Amino acid sequence: MTVLIDLMGIGLVMPVTPRLVESFVGGGPSNASVTFGLLVTSYALASLLGAPLLGAISDAIGRRPVLLLAVAGLGINYVAAALAPNLLVLFAARIFAGLCGASYTTAAAYIADVTPPERRAAAFGLIGAAAGSGFILGPAIGGLLGDLGPRVPFVVAAILAAANFLYGLFVLPESLPRTLRRTFTWRAANPFRALLRLARFKALPGLALLYFFVEIGGVYPQAIWVLFTDYRFGWSSYQVGVSLALVGLFFGAAQAGLTRIIVPRLGERSAVLLGLGGYILGCVLFAFATESWQLYVIVPIYALGGLAAPSVQAVISARVPADEQGELQGALASTIGIAAVLAPICATCVFGLCTGPTAPVDAPGAPFLVEALLLVGGLLLALQTMPRRAAVRRVPITASATPA
Template structure:
């Protein structure tokens, strides 16, 4: 029998685009990509100038400014640790669209607040608000899980990884150029990006989670970071993969914690050399996430792609730790870049394990683990580096932090070997 054509909408009814239609789904994924890109760009733009603005508020005292920048980073991660599961739970209950749009609006207004800051305390408050608003990455991941078939999610998460890489290539370069004109100009630029993204999303972004698939109530127990971690324990496969996420994120913090100091100490690289190396890392990340992830998952599956990526990360960190010359360190860059295969494959496997009504809370719990790694990582790697350099070091091993990161990734590989499995019913299908 031929299916009857759908009834036309009643007069006066508002028709919202459905992300389940191919065209709408592509537009929605494009918006999520742009959202993540603009968020990362906005944060990347202020990286070169925030420490100098802090230094300005501390009267030019470099040591005091360094301590405050460290406090800012730790508090930012701690705020995200608390807020990401809240945003995830809110998106499960009320939908992804309002949470993402409020986050974009909040970031835009907060960057304006920081651009107008007249004291260190105002700047500190602005960073706290940034930590709250930037938790939208949780909801962005849940949105992708809503609108993408399970077998295509790794590729979609790879595109999000490419947005991160592109943002961290362009952002600091633009921020450094604008900051040379005025230290506050990058904040105004970041505000404009975030507010333009809010307007774009207001007119383009459809809701991905229909009311019948939402959580029946706002779950307070799972809207706090510790309750969210308890939620992870109720899904054994997810809990094991969450351990992979935490260990991998912990290892990743070796880069912002010691790379600049390490490169100066061991290779006498200045800001120019370091910026080019970071740009190269960003370009390689784009290639891996945008080109190689989808092909690798298609050829090897999520499990083997995850293990391959983690294995390359371990190898790359060992090369970094052993490299006694700059050219040998550069040899490790493409090897370590393949580590980028692991994160999209991990995310895809996790989203296969749970239904749509808890995707937001699961993603919130994972982002809380990432924030927890952001609290612990800088302390671990900075202290390990300080221990093994200088005249009082028990042994001069400036590459020690890279070896610690390699051990963390090796542990993640072992856990991934145990828990990285596609659910049986999906594998059979």
């Protein structure tokens, strides 16, 4: 429920944020693309720095207070963004939101606390389904509200964040027993150290790099979708919202439904390969779509990519002790953060270069072709790093775990 309400708020503002940037910059999607990419990158960079910190804190004081802090920070961000008089305030609000954006990370650690290793792929898929449901409801409502003005969805998102805070305060219990909590250290909060600590466990560095490629498929289109559909098809906020809701629907079905079917029968490796294949094929089809209705047909193919992340996440989680799950999820959030820092600026720069009156060639689908090439690299890496039948096994709780 916490992730669902949180992601609804994020989904609410997705259809209108590029247009809010355009209102400050002037011109069409091409002129605003790089500025919007920098805005998304600033949020991602702040999240990269903040997520491991809050993950390490959650290992020390519990998951619940960190979730409350994250939700409160998002609520403050939405209010500031709704009232922003200029780009400087809008950037400051998004950076603050990124620093507090640990709800997904801490929720993943929460799930690891209460779920046995052999069921974690399905459980992580359930988090993805909650996120997908948020992206079903949020963009659809945000698209409708966006016709009233680009700031209105931010106000509604702030109200949702307040409701989420109250839910966490009065309903959500703590999941991490005091006996499993660790002393907080600043070293554990270093995002790059958290990634380096994965090297203590055999095969995890390669799996972490694979997780990075998988997350590229998840975050890359978010930076370009509104700009792409506006430029190529002239979509309104409502049309963008409906399409994003459809994306959320199919991603939720893949993560909550197909994950539970495919992983037990075929294993995590097959799920990852199928997911990356869906991403790659979907990207190529998006790039060459000539009619707006074609996008709706392609979305289910692309959404197969939702199988990949929870499967890789489950394999990694099973190789880390229970008392380090918060730090692990912080490290994985750093991986997502790096993808979220690089993907938007890459996508929007390619879009800016390949659109507009000064572009050498008018190719708004070029960013999707670049994404497809990146994901081919991820597919090759998956063939090397994923075991043919990923055996999920519990690692004993120790002060310093031996490589598994």
